[in-house]
Amino acid sequence: MKKTVASGKTIEDAVRNGLTELQVTADRVNVSVLEQPSRGLFGLIGVRAARVELTLLPEPEPVPVELPESPQETIDPIAETERFVTEVAGTMGLTITIDRHNSRDGLVLSLSGSGDLGMLIGRRGQTLDALQYLVNIVANRYADSHLRIVLDAEDFRERRRKTLEDLSDRLAGQVIRSRKEVVLEPMSPHERKIIHSQLQNHAKIKTFSKGDEPNRRVVITLK
Template sequence: MKKIVASGKTIEDAVQNGLTELQVSADRVNVTVLEKPSKGLFGLIGARAAKVELVIVPAVEQEKASEPAVAAEAVRDPLHETERFISEVARTMGLDITITRNDSKEGLVLALSGGGDLGMLIGRRGQTLDALQYLTNIVANRYSNSHLRIVLDAEDFRERRRKTLEDLSDRLAGHVIRTRKEVVLEPMSPHERKIIHSQLQNHAKVKTFSKGDEPNRRVVITLK
């Protein structure tokens, strides 16, 4: 029984590449999906092609079925697949990391630690970490029957960033009171804007609101 493993950008491409190599039509093979495609971080890091196995159907079996059968994928643990994805991205960046799971009110926290410069995974003001967190949630929910909320952290960046934003909020509130002029902050993620709003929501003299469209939505601090 002849069989091959073929790959491509999509499952359809992988199947077509396999059919071309075998020089047969689609009704002559059984197809098993081995790996779904993944674009990887920013479409570059950790990218993975689709991979399928094609088995030529014996003549007797071919008479019983006129269409190819796609075997069902084995059930995969969503957290295992998520951690595997993160580790692959880290290895691509030359980092050897350890992942620790912690529960929080915001979701399941995957804390990254290890040797090397984890700052590469964090990026400027956490932008790389946020992008990786976004992709991590896509991977987790691809394999989960219920919605998962994953928070990605590295070297306690989330807590350090929260403290920085809270201190910044207090300083800028004082500036607004002294100058009696509103302050417009730089564009921030929804999570970081929420930190600013929460820090000043009970302030006696200033208030906050957001303006603009994503990804350039900003917090404004002004007098009440």
């Protein structure tokens, strides 16, 4: 420990001199009096100064301060998803409204609004499918359990479903008449599922898929 001996006319003076030398405050030292001051004979002969020893105390341990825990912010995955879709549409110059409803395929976010929403749909729904993929990533980033989001615009999904079901029936008739299988153009897993479902109970026709994504195709053939 650091120590120093200081003197002065009085104990107080000696202590003050020692604190100045150590450059600390009084609460940081332990003071021991070595000699009391003496005025001597007639206040002239044998005058003796006060002497003290100051011992520097160790630095006090910092007291940990416990900060109150802030409650973890809960983010609504659906609200965050809708915000994302609205921002994407905004970058395309579109103003949209979003309606929610449940279906057998999952939670449907149905888009409507002013402007050309065909920009959000794209050719055969390819843009909508790509946006739906991103939407599911956003939703499941904040969800506690897996969410399945179906993104629709101007009832495109239902119109596309009806188109594919009608196409399935027409092609099934063609295969029966020609007795030759038909290979369809590449489709998304969702669209292939529509065709398989439409023909799964057909008496004379069966379907299967072949190829690798994104070029996987449905084949319609005789049983």
